[in-house]
Amino acid sequence: MSTFLSNGLVFAGALILAASLGVLQRLQATSPTATLRRRWRLLSGMVLFFIVGYLVYALIMGDENVRTAGLIVPSVFFVGACFVWLAVRLAWQMSQTLVRVDLLEKESVTDPLTRVHNRRYLDQRLGMEIARARHSRSPLSILLLDIDYFKELNDRYGHPAGDQVLDQLAQVISSSVRATDVVGRYGGEEFLILAPNTPLSDAVLLAERICEAIAARRFSTVDMQGQLQEICVTASIGVAALEQTMHEAQQLIRTADQRLYQAKGQGRNRVFPPPAQPGRVTLPRENLSEGCALR
The missing domain is CATH 3.30.70.270 (Reverse transcriptase/Diguanylate cyclase domain)
Structure with a gap:
C-alpha cells in the first residue's frame, strides 16, 4: 500500500508539473521582451528536468517496499509540484492583470476615433x-x-x-x-x-x-x-x-x-x-x- 501511495504521489506531481508547462508556454508567448521569454524558457527546462527526475525516481523505487517513513520524499515531490503549479498560475494571472492595466492606461490617453494620443x-x-x-x-x-x-x-x-x-x-x-x-x-x-x-x-x-x-x-x-x-x-x-x-x-x-x-x-x-x-x-x-x- 505504501509503495502504491508513493508512486501515486510522484506520478501526480509529474502530471502537475506537466500542466505547469502549458502555462509557461503561454507566458513565453505573451512576454513583451526577449529577456522575459528566455527566462520563461529556462524555467520550462527546469520543470521538464523535474518531471524526468520524478519519473526516474518512480521507476527506481517502484519495486521497493516503501515504509511509511519513506513517503516523506514522494510527499515533498508532490508538494513541490503543487508549489510550482501555483507559482506559475500566479505569474500568469499577474501578467494578464498587467496587460489589462496597460490596455486601460492606453485607452485613457488615446483618442478612440483616430487612435493617436488624446x-x-x-x-x-x-x-x-x-x-x-x-x-x-x-x-x-x-x-x-x-x-x-x-x-x-x-x-x-x-x-x-x-x-x-x-x-x-x-x-x-x-x-x-x-x-x-x-x-x-x-x-x-x-x-x-x-x-x-x-x-x-x-x-x-x-x-x-x-x-x-x-x-x-x-x-x-x-x-x-x-x-x-x-x-x-x-x-x-x-x-x-x-x-x-x-x-x-x-x-x-x-x-x-x-x-x-x-x-x-x-x-x-x-x-x-x-x-x-x-x-x-x-x-x-x-x-x-x-x-x-x-x-
Missing part, C-alpha cells in the same frame, strides 16, 4: 517636455494643425465621412513625423505635434513635409448615400518654439494657434511661419463638385 495626454506630455527642455536647455517646438474647410466637407459628404478623413489623416501625420515626435488629436479637426529637441526652423520643415503628405493623399470615404468617394483635403499648420519669456504651456499653445490663423488667413494649405526657402507651391482652392474638398 488632449489629456498631450497636455501632460507638453508640461513634461517643457520642464525637460528648460532643464537641459534644449529646443522644443510644437505644430498645431487644422484641416481646411472641414465644415464644408462634413456638410457635403456627412459626418461619418468626416470621421473617416480624421482617422486616415492621423495615420498620414503619424507616418510623416519622426520617432521622437508625439502626435495627438487636440480637439475637433485639430492635431498637435510635439517636436522635442527641435528648433523652429526644423519644425517648419517638418510641418511642410506634413502639409505635402496630406495634399498628396486621396482619402477614401463613404458618403451619406453609401457611395465610395475619394476626397482631397489640405491642412494649415501653425508652428511655435519654446522661448525664455514663456512661463507656461498655454503661452506656447497660444502662439501656435495665432500662427495657425495666420496660415489660414494667407490662403490655407500652408505653414506659418513659412520656411526660409519655400520649395512647395501651395495648391489653389478647388470646388467640392470636382471630387475634392475645398483647399
Whole structure:
C-alpha cells in the first residue's frame, strides 16, 4: 500500500508539473521582451528536468517496499509540484492583470476615433517636455494643425465621412513625423505635434513635409448615400518654439494657434511661419463638385 501511495504521489506531481508547462508556454508567448521569454524558457527546462527526475525516481523505487517513513520524499515531490503549479498560475494571472492595466492606461490617453494620443495626454506630455527642455536647455517646438474647410466637407459628404478623413489623416501625420515626435488629436479637426529637441526652423520643415503628405493623399470615404468617394483635403499648420519669456504651456499653445490663423488667413494649405526657402507651391482652392474638398 505504501509503495502504491508513493508512486501515486510522484506520478501526480509529474502530471502537475506537466500542466505547469502549458502555462509557461503561454507566458513565453505573451512576454513583451526577449529577456522575459528566455527566462520563461529556462524555467520550462527546469520543470521538464523535474518531471524526468520524478519519473526516474518512480521507476527506481517502484519495486521497493516503501515504509511509511519513506513517503516523506514522494510527499515533498508532490508538494513541490503543487508549489510550482501555483507559482506559475500566479505569474500568469499577474501578467494578464498587467496587460489589462496597460490596455486601460492606453485607452485613457488615446483618442478612440483616430487612435493617436488624446488632449489629456498631450497636455501632460507638453508640461513634461517643457520642464525637460528648460532643464537641459534644449529646443522644443510644437505644430498645431487644422484641416481646411472641414465644415464644408462634413456638410457635403456627412459626418461619418468626416470621421473617416480624421482617422486616415492621423495615420498620414503619424507616418510623416519622426520617432521622437508625439502626435495627438487636440480637439475637433485639430492635431498637435510635439517636436522635442527641435528648433523652429526644423519644425517648419517638418510641418511642410506634413502639409505635402496630406495634399498628396486621396482619402477614401463613404458618403451619406453609401457611395465610395475619394476626397482631397489640405491642412494649415501653425508652428511655435519654446522661448525664455514663456512661463507656461498655454503661452506656447497660444502662439501656435495665432500662427495657425495666420496660415489660414494667407490662403490655407500652408505653414506659418513659412520656411526660409519655400520649395512647395501651395495648391489653389478647388470646388467640392470636382471630387475634392475645398483647399
